Amino acid sequence: MGRHSCCYKQKLRKGLWSPEEDEKLMNHITKHGHGCWSSVPKLAGLQRCGKSCRLRWINYLRPDLKRGAFSQEEEDLIIELHAVLGNRWSQIAAQLPGRTDNEIKNLWNSCIKKKLRQKGIDPNTHKPLAEADRSGAAPTISTERTSGSSDVNPSSTGALGNLSHLLSETAQSSMLLPVYDKNHPETPNLARPKVPPKELFLDQLTTGHESPSTCRSSGQTLYFPFQQPLGYSSESGSGGDGASMNSLWFNQNDFNCSTISTVMPPVSPSALSTSMGLNLPPDNPRHGGTGIGSASVDSFYWDGTNPSSSSSTGSRGSNSLGFEPQSTSSILENSVFPWTDIAQEKDTRAHLGEELKWPDLLHGTFAETTIAMQNQSQSLYDDVIKAESQFSMDGMCASWYQNQQPQQQMQAAPDMYDKDLQRMQVSFENI
């Protein structure tokens, strides 16, 4: 264990940051931005390596950081995201405004893991411990870098692991997924959104004509425009008996769009209905989110070309669901992100109650709290914008995407998706 290469050149400080160091770094970045991190310590007058400065800024000094305890909603979201993403903390953190990957990682390792085990859930597989034991399978979400970092192993268990089942179920759930067909050049490739949109449904995947390999997130997350809340219990009061617990887990037989959609914040069907212009058939329990396995979605599409109409062209069948993308602010106003208020409230309480830390003094905790409250909506707005920019689907969003996305983001899209698409492709080949 040697000192990091960038620290060899000179004797650099290590360990905890002093208030003076924090202030120097804060002042420097506030005035000049961080620019090249390796030059920050020199410019800021710090005996630290750039890496250390970066870490300190990202994890502690950044003004948009949310401090205080995690809300239950945040924890639930982390669990759901972890089920899909594995130990990709940075991607999980991207879904939690104001939270850092380090913070989430610590929470997971110190707290959530334990809670899940107490509930009888294997934190690695998100399945009941008993079931995991029976299968004798190794944890599907590896914690060892040598085994391909922390990717979810789709060949065994876990949310993505159920994708094969999902694909086989798509006769009853023609759900849109980003797909790419190299044999069909006209197929809209997400990586090249200028190609005209074309609706592709999951059932096309099952024909073997389509590969999901264009669905990719690069340091980002897969996004799906709908969400069924998963049943991870907020409370552990049911005890550790996996059979009696009220928590739900990702079961291979239960995987469906709700599982995939866990990468989106929890959104109730009603919220979708009211907030996103999603028209849910009132008497169709399949859309009611009554539980895992009940969320199969019939032809479910997003008509980006006609955002004002919920009965726009392209719907398939009488029970097709047309929904329209509304403005993000509208979505927020309608509480599509239900944790927001709760988290804010809890965070505010935490702010008021907890001992002031040095950065709080630097920023002025109370002022920051107020500002944070004021900025929360904007922050979430930005986050959603970011999320929307990362989400793209064939046929569903291409035209909307073209209308909404800045040219820069469109150009960035190809690279955004390549890596994880490759991973997914490999995974699918192994199914």
Place this chain on the structure above:
DNA sequence: AAATACATCAACCGCTCTGCA
């Protein structure tokens, strides 16, 4: 009150990825 165990969290380390010359 002291010792010990446990929990939490900030920071470090090594690795991979990416952009550039």
Place this chain on the structure above:
DNA sequence: GTGCAGAGCGGTTGATGTATT
């Protein structure tokens, strides 16, 4: 195509705080 440097990520460690004995 190759090598280098910077950025970023995830795993791990160690210090500190808290609870328990």
